Amino acid sequence: MVTGPLPGSLSALRRDRALADLSGSSVDVVVVGGGVTGTGVALDAAARGLSVVLLERADLASGTSRWSSKLVHGGLRYLAHGEIGLARESARERAVLTGTTAPHLVRPLPFLVPDVAGRSVTALAEAGGRAADLIRRSVPGGRGSLPSTRRVSRAEVSRLVPGVRAGRGGVVFWDGQLVDDARLVIALARTAAAHGAQVLTGATVDAVDGADVHLGLDDGEALTLRAGAVVNAAGVWSQRLAPAIRLVPSRGSHLVVPGSRLGSPTAALTVPLPGSRSRYVFALPQPDGLVYLGLTDEPVSGSVPDDDPVPSDYEVRQLLDTVNQVLTSPLSHSDVVGSYAGLRPLVLPDSAGTGPGDATADLSRKHLLRWDGPVLSVVGGKLTTYRAMAEETVDAVVERLGRGAARSGTARLPLVGAASRASLAGIEAPARLVARYGTEAPVVAGLGLEPMVDGRAETVGELRFAVRHEGARSVADLLDRRTRIGLVPADRARAVPTAERVLAEEP
Template structure:
C-alpha cells in the first residue's frame, strides 16, 4: 500500500518537479486505496477529501490541473438564484451553504463578495423580478450555517449609485443590487485544492493519462511516453464531460458556456457586475463581470453540444458572440463592438440526462438540473454533473461511498473546516506583507511569491516573473501552457500571450 507523498521543504503541498519524479517512481507497480482520474475541481476535491480521511490517494490527470472545464467558468461562487426560479430549493440551499464554506473557512483569500446590478433600463419588470429573487436568495442564505452575515442584502439603488457602480449604463434611472461570491480565479482554486490534497498525503500526478481500467488495475501513460500500472481499491472517475470514456452508460448532455473578454474601461471600469436579462427568459442573464487587472468577462451562453466531446478547448460560436454583445448593448450608453473583444473562452458543462428522459433532452440545456450523479460500474465510481460552487459537497458524497465500499477511512468528512493552502481569516490576510493583488491570489503565500521577482511578464500587465517561478517550483507547472493559460491566465488575451511566451520558456528552462 502506498504511503503519504514526500515533503520536499518547498512549502505546504508543494508540487515540485522533484516531488513529481519521486511520486512517479513510487506509484509504478504500487497499490492504493483510491485512484482519482481527472484534475479539475471535482477530482481535486475528491482527492483532498479522501486523503484527509486517511486513505491513500493518487490523482492522475492527462494534461494539467484545471486544464478542462474548471478553468472556463464565470469565476463565480454563487448561491443559486437560478435554481430558485426552477423551484429547486434544495440545490439553492446547497449552493448557499457551500458558498459560505468557501468564503468563511476554506478559501477566504480566493472568494469575495461581488455586487450584481440589474438596471431599470433593462425593464422595470426585470429589475423588480431581480429584487424578488434577490430577497428570496437572502432568505435562503440566512437559513444555512455561516450564511447570514456572509453577504449584504438585496436593495434598490438610485441613479447616482447606479452610475458609480456601473458607469457604462445609460443614465437617469436606478436599479436593483443583489450580492454573490466572486472567485479570484477558478484555476487557482483547483491548484489550491490539489496542493492541499498533497499536503495531506495524496500523490498528484499531471501529464499522466489513464488509458484503461481493468478490474483493479489502472494503466497509465505519462507525458514522457512511459507506461506504468498500479492497483486501486476504488477508481473515482472525475473527468467531467469525458466521463463516458470510463463509464459508457452515463448519459450526459454537454452544454457550452461562452464568454468574451473586453477591457473594463469600455464600461467605465465598473465595480459591480452588470446583469442584463436574456431576451425571452425569466431566469437567464448576461453578466459583465469585472476582473482584477482591469479586464471584464462578458457571459454566459448555454448551448447544447452534440456529438463526441473532443480533447481540444471549445471556442464560442459566432451566434454566441452576437448574442452576448447584443444583450448587454441594450443598456449601455456606448455599445460594445467586436473590435472591443480582446479575447474569448468557452467551457463545456457535463449536464446529466435524467434516467427518466428519452434519447435526448426535452428542451434547452438551460432547463436541465445542475444536480450531480454518483454511479458505480464495478470498481469505478463516476461523479459527474453539479457545478464549481458545490464541488466540496459532491466530493464528500463520493468519498462517503468510497469509504463504505472499502470499509476503511474516516466516516465523516473534514473538508468543510479544512483551510486550503494560503487561506486565512480576512483580518489575517490584511496583515500579509505583500502586494494586495498577490494576496488575493496566493493568500499567506504571497510574500514567498513576491520574493521570487516583481518583474512583469508583459509590460502593462500585473503578472510577475515571480508568479511563473512559483508555479514551476510549487504548483506543478510543466509547460508554457500550464504557466500562461492556467497559473496566471495571460492566455485569455492572445496578443498578450504571444508576448509572454519567451519569458515563460526562459523560466521553465531555469527552474525545471
C-alpha cells in the first residue's frame, strides 16, 4: 500500500505551477503527443536525467491509444508475415510489461480457435502458437510466463466459450491482455512526472521554429519555450509537424456486446476472417462482463480529423458475420451496446508508389524514426512495443544533445502502482481496483466505493482519484479515459451527473 504523497500526482496545483514556469523556459526535450508512445518517450527521457515537457492537445490517451484491442501481443501475426524480428521484440516487451513494469495491468488470456472454424484453421493456429511458444521461451522473462499452446476437447471448448457450436474440440494459445490501454498511458505519464517530467494536457503545439516551440493552451493563452529537441509522437497526426512523413492511416473497429450473449466466456474466441490465413476476428472477454468484438483493418483516405472515428456499417456487418460462423445463437445488431474505432499510423515505405491502395493489413507494423531539423518523429509500431520505441527514440535524442544517460533503464523500472503478483494479491482493496490501480487501490477505495451508476462497477472514488491525481479536467476525461464507462453510451449518459458533481466538488 502507498503511504505518503502519491508519486507523480498530476494535480491541478502541479499543472498551475508548471504553466507559471513554462513560458520562455528552456528544456532538453519537448514531447508532442500524450499517447502510449509520447508518454513512453517522456518517461525514458526523464529517467535518463533530461528535462522534459510533454504537451498533449486534448487529454492523455485521447487518441489511438485508448482504441486498441487492449492486448499485449506476443507477435503471432508477425510470424505469419515472416517478421521474426518483430515477433521476438513483441515477445520480449510483453515479458517486460507482465513481469516488471505493469504486472497489475496485464493478465494472461487464453485464445480459443474452435474446430468448427475448420480443421485446417486450427492446424495452422496450433503450428503458429507452438512457434510463438518457442520465441517466448527464447526471450528474457518469457519462459514460464504463459502456458503452452495445446489442443483441447469438445468439453473444454464449451467451458471456455459456451456460445460456440458443438464440435470436436479446438486449439488454445495464450497472450497478454491489458485491463485497460488508457490506464497504461496514465501510469506512464505519472511515472514520467515522478521522474521530473512536466505533463501538460490542453496544450497544442502550433509550430516549431528552430529551437522555439510555439503552443496554445485551451484557455486561449499562447506560450513559447525553447527545446534542445522536439519529439513528434502525435501518431496519425504526426504530419502536422513533419509533412514529409508518408502515413497510411488504417481504421480498426470494435463492437461492444454483453458477455452473456456468448455464455460469459473466459477465453478469447478466435475466428478467421473469410479468405485470410493471417487475420482473425476476436471476441475478447472483459473483467466487467462485456465482450469486445474486433478487429477490422480498413484504409482511411484524406486528412485525419480531430474527432473520434466510428465503425462503418460494412465493418459492423463484417465483425458480426465472421464471429456468427461459429456461434450457436448468432449475434445481431440489437446485441451491440457500444462500439469504438481507432486509427493506426502505418508508415508507407519509401519504395512504395504514390498511393496506399487497399492493403493496409499487409503493411509492416515497424515504426519510423526520422529527424527533420530539430524535430524527431517516431511513428508506427504497436502498443506492445512502446517501450522499445521510446528507448530507441531517446537514444537518438541523447546522441544529438550530447547529454543524458547513454542507456535506458525502463525495462527495469516499475510504473506507479506496480508490484509483484504476490504483493498485489495481498493488497486489502477490491480485486477490481487492484487490477486497475495496483498498490494505489486502497487510496482509491478510501475515496468512495459507491458505484457511479446502478449495475456498473465503476466507483465515485475512481472519479475523485482521477481529478486529484491523474490530471482529469472534464467529464470526457473521467468517463471516456480514466474509467471506460463511456464505451456503453447508455451507461455513460447515466454517469454524467455524477461526474459533473465530482468535478464541481473537487478543488
